[in-house]
Amino acid sequence: MSPFITDDRLTVAKPPSLPGPLKAGAFWTAVLMPFLALGVLASGLGSPLEYLAFTALLVANVLALVAGHDYGQ
Structure with a gap:
């Protein structure tokens, strides 16, 4: 995030x-x-x-958590 100044206030750009x-x-x-x-x-x-499937499920779950963490806010 790169901050920029407008109207004497510091504003931080939000990520997409x-x-x-x-x-x-x-x-x-x-x-x-x-x-x-x-x-x-x-x-x-x-x-x-089976270990690979379990690991893939855990990784996919973490990615889904990150992507959907602010749903409903």
């Missing part, structure tokens, strides 16, 4: 935001995705592919 429907989708994905991760854990992590 996602459109409302994308933000809503990311929010609800972040809410529901842990149930998928629980399903993978319940089936067991016996193979490298």
Whole structure:
């Protein structure tokens, strides 16, 4: 963020935001995705592919949390 001065006040530029429907989708994905991760854990992590699937779900969940964190505000 690069600050700039207007009218003797310091204003900080906001980073670009996602459109409302994308933000809503990311929010609800972040809410529901842990149930998928629980399903993978319940089936067991016996193979490298299952570890990869679980890790991918966790990474996707974190990305969805970041993208949808200010939904509804």
